Amino acid sequence: MAPITARAAVLHEPGKPMTIEQIELREPGHGEVIVKTASVGICGTDLHFARGLFPFPVPTVLGHEASGVVEHRGPGVTRVQVGDRVLVCDQIPCGQCGSCLSGRMVYCTDTGRKQRQRSRLSLDGDPFRQYLGVSALAERMLLDAAAVIPIPEQISFEAGALLGCCLTTGAATIFNTAAARPGQSVLVMGCGGVGLGAVQAAKATGASCIIAADPEAHRRQAALSLGATDIIDPTSEDLPAAVATITGQFGVDVAVEAVGDPGLAEVAFAALAPGGRAVIVGMMPSDSEIKVSAGLLRHGRSLVGSVMGEVRTLHDIPAYVRMVVGGQLTADELATHRWPLSEINDALDHASARRGIRTMIEF
Ligand SMILES: [Zn+2]
Numbered sequence: 001m002a003p004i005t006a007r008a009a010v011l012h013e014p015g016k017p018m019t020i021e022q023i024e025l026r027e028p029g030h031g032e033v034i035v036k037t038a039s040v041g042i043c044g045t046d047l048h049f050a051r052g053l054f055p056f057p058v059p060t061v062l063g064h065e066a067s068g069v070v071e072h073r074g075p076g077v078t079r080v081q082v083g084d085r086v087l088v089c090d091q092i093p094c095g096q097c098g099s100c101l102s103g104r105m106v107y108c109t110d111t112g113r114k115q116r117q118r119s120r121l122s123l124d125g126d127p128f129r130q131y132l133g134v135s136a137l138a139e140r141m142l143l144d145a146a147a148v149i150p151i152p153e154q155i156s157f158e159a160g161a162l163l164g165c166c167l168t169t170g171a172a173t174i175f176n177t178a179a180a181r182p183g184q185s186v187l188v189m190g191c192g193g194v195g196l197g198a199v200q201a202a203k204a205t206g207a208s209c210i211i212a213a214d215p216e217a218h219r220r221q222a223a224l225s226l227g228a229t230d231i232i233d234p235t236s237e238d239l240p241a242a243v244a245t246i247t248g249q250f251g252v253d254v255a256v257e258a259v260g261d262p263g264l265a266e267v268a269f270a271a272l273a274p275g276g277r278a279v280i281v282g283m284m285p286s287d288s289e290i291k292v293s294a295g296l297l298r299h300g301r302s303l304v305g306s307v308m309g310e311v312r313t314l315h316d317i318p319a320y321v322r323m324v325v326g327g328q329l330t331a332d333e334l335a336t337h338r339w340p341l342s343e344i345n346d347a348l349d350h351a352s353a354r355r356g357i358r359t360m361i362e363f
């Protein structure tokens with residue numbers, strides 16, 4: 001096989017601009033595929049790593065919310081064919097460890113994965129660590145076959161990319177971690193891609209009241225058009241008081257924190273009705289602390305963290321794909337701005353400024 005190369009946005013130093021360079025991919029090994037990238041969404045997680053908020057060895061190539069077309073298959077891959085349109089998810093089950101077998105595969109303990117991620121990509125002959133098993137800001141991705149899920153023709157590459165992270169995270173947070181039931185009240189804090197996924201999923205569960213809070217007017221408007229019954233501007237309204245007014249003092253059954261702010265996590269918990277559950281899906285600095293009132297905790301309220309809504313990749317995402325085809329979930333309204341890979345630094349600035357919902361890189 002001829003050497004496999006790709007133009008990629010390489011991060012050499014957190015906080016500094018990325019540079020477009022040619023990287024090399026090794027041949028796909030057993031259980032691996034090469035996917036030609038079609039669309040990538042800029043996720044908040046990528047922005048955190050680009051700024052150095054969470055440490056990661058550099059150089060690397062960021063990006064994990066992606067879609068594309070299968071170009072090569074390594075030995076032993078039967079789930080997908082060359083030419084398949086696929087979405088990519090960074091929650092990759094090994095299918096064999098205790099966590100995977102218990103259905104909590106976001107806590108997969110496969111130790112061989114990191115080793116594979118260190119040998120897949122190189123720059124000028126020097127291997128570097130692949131980011132989240134994906135490194136999507138490149139023309140090609142070398143992936144575990146379990147990271148890809150075929151998508152039908154009705155699903156655009158953009159929708160596929162969004163189903164690879166934000167839309168799925170929001171939906172799985174409501175369906176899995178919050179286990180929301182019909183008639184419940186739901187508060188969603190933060191209406192980016194994840195929050196708007198949660199709003200739609202809350203509507204799909206038959207929530208009686210869906211309150212969406214975000215400082216950006218255009219995001220609150222998007223929440224209303226996707227199913228929110230009430231909106232709150234936290235910059236001009238006191239959030240707990242506004243929630244109490246809307247719910248008649250009772251508080252909400254489910255609160256979702258999709259920002260990654262410890263202070264908002266405390267607000268989410270304090271907004272709960274007795275027996276309610278606050279789910280923290282936003283990524284917070286790992287040394288931050290969250291205070292909860294023991295008095296509120298006593299009445300059955302819970303505060304729980306969640307990695308990607310505890311998605312069961314190969315089980316849940318195909319179901320969400322069917323919901324997008326069926327119209328119960330929508331992805332297209334979340335992709336609001338598009339940039340080419342060559343303008344990656346402007347695209348990252350644009351995503352940080354929160355002027356749209358999702359900033360997409362088009363290949
Ligand atoms: Zn993400």
Ligand SMILES: [Zn+2]
Nearest residue numbers: 094097100108
């Ligand atoms: Zn596993």
